[in-house]
Amino acid sequence: MVFFPNAKINIGLRITEKRSDGFHNLESCFYPVPLSDLLEIMPASETSFTTGGIAIPGNIATNLCMRAYERLKQDFGLPPVRIHLHKLIPIGAGLGGGSADAAFTLRLLNEQFDLGLSVEQLEEYARPLGSDCAFFIQNRPMYCFEKGDRFAEIDVSLKGYTLVLIYPNLAISTAEAYAGVRPQQPAASLRTLLQEPLESWKDTVQNDFEKSLFSMYPILDFIKQELYHLGALYASMSGSGSTLYGIFAQPVELPAHFDAYQVWQKVL
Numbered sequence: 149m150v151f152f153p154n155a156k157i158n159i160g161l162r163i164t165e166k167r168s169d170g171f172h173n174l175e176s177c178f179y180p181v182p183l184s185d186l187l188e189i190m191p192a193s194e195t196s197f198t199t200g201g202i203a204i205p206g207n208i209a210t211n212l213c214m215r216a217y218e219r220l221k222q223d224f225g226l227p228p229v230r231i232h233l234h235k236l237i238p239i240g241a242g243l244g245g246g247s248a249d250a251a252f253t254l255r256l257l258n259e260q261f262d263l264g265l266s267v268e269q270l271e272e273y274a275r276p277l278g279s280d281c282a283f284f285i286q287n288r289p290m291y292c293f294e295k296g297d298r299f300a301e302i303d304v305s306l307k308g309y310t311l312v313l314i315y316p317n318l319a320i321s322t323a324e325a326y327a328g329v330r331p332q333q334p335a336a337s338l339r340t341l342l343q344e345p346l347e348s349w350k351d352t353v354q355n356d357f358e359k360s361l362f363s364m365y366p367i368l369d370f371i372k373q374e375l376y377h378l379g380a381l382y383a384s385m386s387g388s389g390s391t392l393y394g395i396f397a398q399p400v401e402l403p404a405h406f407d408a409y410q411v412w413q414k415v416l
């Protein structure tokens with residue numbers, strides 16, 4: 149069985165408080181985007197895990213696909229499988245690629261072996277694998293809060309807009325990014341701000357990681373400003389970076405110097 153674990157962007161990201169478990173509470177809108185890895189899982193005589201595409205740091209046992217498989221195996225005594233992951237979503241990019249791989253592994257195993265797990269049960273398995281992971285079980289636009297692993301409906305659609313993603317070939321560690329932020333309760337709820345027209349987001353919807361990371365890596369701010377110069381209605385860093393994205397009314401011709409980065413452009 150083959151699945152295509154996709155990336156997400158964060159539309160707004162406010163880090164509201166440090167928790168007693170060392171994590172942070174946040175509020176964000178997670179939005180799935182059509183940039184995907186390829187994940188194949190097949191029954192086999194012995195378990196193996198192979199990868200292609202972008203090299204993934206760590207070893208087989210630490211890969212989130214294997215951790216998801218081992219977790220379900222504990223409870224359901226799964227048979228051996230051959231897992232192959234072709235990695236296309238950049239790593240340390242704020243696009244949630246590793247979390248998507250883990251969540252899709254849970255979903256795929258649930259289907260392949262008829263485990264009968266509900267959405268809620270799959271989300272419970274996903275949460276300990278990574279704060280972003282549970283989002284990819286339902287994989288639809290959501291207002292996310294607490295660790296980013298609790299969800300509420302939100303009426304946000306980018307359908308018909310053009311999304312430009314720019315990965316500036318810079319991997320940023322999520323833990324380091326959190327360490328640079330001072331949590332604060334925002335004056336207005338992101339949920340309310342996102343109900344206003346998209347054109348207003350430029351002045352109201354912010355990502356709290358930008359302040360410290362933009363001063364550490366000025367290229368990130370430079371790319372964001374370039375996206376606005378090119379006509380983006382809204383531009384932001386996604387998650388803890390380093391990917392920047394722009395939302396445009398129409399497809400856009402990008403300047404030649406963007407060739408130095410990895411760029412995706414899609415009408416949603």
Ligand SMILES: C[C@@](CO)(OP(=O)(O)O)[C@H](O)COP(=O)(O)OP(=O)(O)OC[C@H]1O[C@@H](n2ccc(N)nc2=O)[C@H](O)[C@@H]1O
Pocket residue numbers: 158170171172173174176241242243244245247277278279280281294295296322323326386387388389
């Ligand atoms: C920042 C966000 C925003 O969507 O995404 P990315 O930019 O990484 O994609 C997420 O909060 C990332 O979630 P995820 O990448 O799953 O993080 P985890 O593996 O759970 O945690 C990595 C580290 O980040 C910090 N962390 C993570 C989530 C959270 N709510 N508070 C934290 O303080 C902790 O230091 C933790 O050890």
Ligand SMILES: Nc1ncnc2c1ncn2[C@@H]1O[C@H](COP(=O)(O)OP(=O)(O)O)[C@@H](O)[C@H]1O
Pocket residue numbers: 204205206210211212213233235238239240241242243244245246247249250320322387388389
């Ligand atoms: N299948 C996987 N794909 C990507 N990263 C993985 C995977 N499994 C484990 N990781 C680890 O997760 C971290 C990056 O997570 P990723 O989701 O790609 O980035 P981000 O949190 O910036 O969205 C790396 O430290 C990497 O070693």
